[in-house]
Every structure is written in C-alpha cells, then in structure tokens.
Amino acid sequence: MKARKRVVAIAVATAVALLLGGCASADNAAEAGSDSTKPYIAMISKGFQHQFWQAVKSGAETRAAELGVRVTFEGPASETEVDSQLQMLQAAIDKKPDAIAYAALDPKACIPLMDAAKAANIPVVEFDAGCDSDVPVSISKTDSLAAGALAADNMARLLGDKGEVGIVGHSQINSTGVERRDGFVKQIEAKYPNITIVDIQYGDGDHLKSADIAKAMIAAHPDLKGLYGTNEGSAVGIVNAVGELGLAPGDLKIIGFDSGQAQMDAIKSGLMSGAITQNPIGIGEQSVQAAFDAIQGKTPEKIIDTGFFWYDSSNMTDANIAAVLYK
Secondary structure, three states, rough: OOOHHHHHHHHHHHHHHHHHHOOOHHHHHHHHHOOOOOEEEEEEEEOOOHHHHHHHHHEEEEHHHHOOEEEEEEEOOOOOOHHHHHHHHHHHHHHOOOEEEEEOOOOOOHHHHHHHHOOOOOEEEEEOOOOOOOOOOOOEOHHHHHHHHHHHHHHHHHOOEEEEEEEEEEOOOOOHHHHHHHHHHHHHHOOOOOOEEEEEOOOOOHHHHHHHHHHHHHHHHHOEEEEEEEHHHHHHHHHHHHHOOOOOOOOOOOEOOOOOHHHHHHHHOOOEEEEOOOOOHHHHHHHHHHHHHHHOOOEEEEEEEEOOOOOOOOOOOOHHHOOOOOO
C-alpha cells in the first residue's frame, strides 16, 4: 500500500519533475527533442553522482549512435532518492518513448509504474538492478552474488584465511547492495571458518557516511583486519577514513567495488588492496541493444551478464582490465 500511495503522490508531482528534471544533464532535453524520426529510449539510472553511472551513460550513448536511436539518461542526485527516481520514471512514461531502460532503487516501489508502462504499450528493459515485476523483458547486469564471492576470496587470501572483517554496504534494499553483501558473507561462511565478519553497516553509497561508519568500526573492533566496501562511494569512504586516522598502507586490508579515480589512486598508493570492477560501459551498451531489440519486436535475453573482474596494482594496466576501468 505504501508504494501505491507513493505513486499517487508522484502523479501529482509529475509536472514539477518535468520542470526540474532531476540531475539529468542539460543536453538530455535537447537530445530528446531532436530528430523525432529516430526510435527514442528513455534511460532512468539509480544515480548520477558516481563515475560508474557516467560510464554506463557513455556506453549507452555509443551504442545508441551505432543503432541510430535517441537516448536520454538521467538519475537522482543520490541513490537514496527513491521518490525522485520514481518521478523521473513517471515523467518518462508520460513522454511515451519507444522503450524505457530502468535501474531500480527500490524493487517494490516501482511495481505500479511498471504496470503503467505495460498499459501504455512501452517495452521496459532493466540495467544494474531490477524491479520485482514481470513487465521488464530483460536486464543487463553484473552477477553480484558471484562478484561478492570473488571479493571474499581475495579478502581471505590477503588475510591468510583468518581475522576479523567488516562490511560497509551501500543498500539493504536494491539488489546490487543485497547480493554483493550476501555473496561475500556466504562465501566467507562456506569456505573460511577462521574469518569472522564482525559488523555490517550501510552508508547509502555516500562517501561521508561511509567514512564515519568505517571509523566507528575500526574504533569498536581493535583486532579488525579488513574492510569491504560494496560500491564506489562505500569504498572511497573507507579509504578516506583510513587516511583521516593516519593508518599506514596495508595496516587494514581494504577491498572495494567499482572503479573511479579515487579507488585507482588508493590502490596505486597501497591504501586499498584491490577491488571488483564491473563493465559499466558494457551495461550501457547492452541495455540500449536490448531496448532496441524490444522495439523491433525481438525478444532479448532475459539476463545479460556483462561480467566482473578483480583488479589490483599488479594488473591495472593489463589490456583486458584497463578496458573496464573508468575515471
């Protein structure tokens, strides 16, 4: 019922959303209005503030140019702004695009709007994280459970299979946050009995909140040996906390998720041991391709796995790794 009440409020706020446009780039509006003969795909992401989403946008625009379609890409200022994202989705439906690509912040709150898109005969594909609805025909994403397990394997290797670790997560709601956490936890529990996860807290992907959480964990657990941040903001927050506390590189094993200049710099300096990178450009490309296929009446693959990789100072310049790192 809460989600349905929220949608009523969104309908009232649609005009405001159209005026404000969230954090969509200014050229989105111009692009949406250009060459109306081309198929139009409206993309709604989970955020705009992390380099990850800029890389997704880049991939989407590249594939759109190849296919001859128009794409707009927008998202809320922060990955906690569920209402703002839903307003963007409602506004996109009202524009009657040829297809919508959507990355859900809240898998439940989006359900009524998925039904609205279906009623309007607008095909929906998803990327990164899904809505708990059978309306979307495809999702392009990372296998986050497997990626979390890979992070756990590398943490165990760095700790010599023993010690206390903590997790700074970015969400308890959307699937990426849940699966990256659960993949890590389940792998530790299944394979590394001498490693104890002493705390799991959530900083909403905000580097300031995540830094405060990391500092509190370090203070509360003097024997802490490692910290795992489940997205770009979480990982950067941990790195900032370690820097503020004056800990020497390597005193605490830090594993991150995603890329971005701050994490890459931290790995080069030794403050961060390594991270899991996704393929955000590939996510953007595959999302547009799936939307285009749906517009053409084709059935895209239900789940498009875009891959993930471990990177550290030893392989950051390897061609296959460098290709999926983004600044």
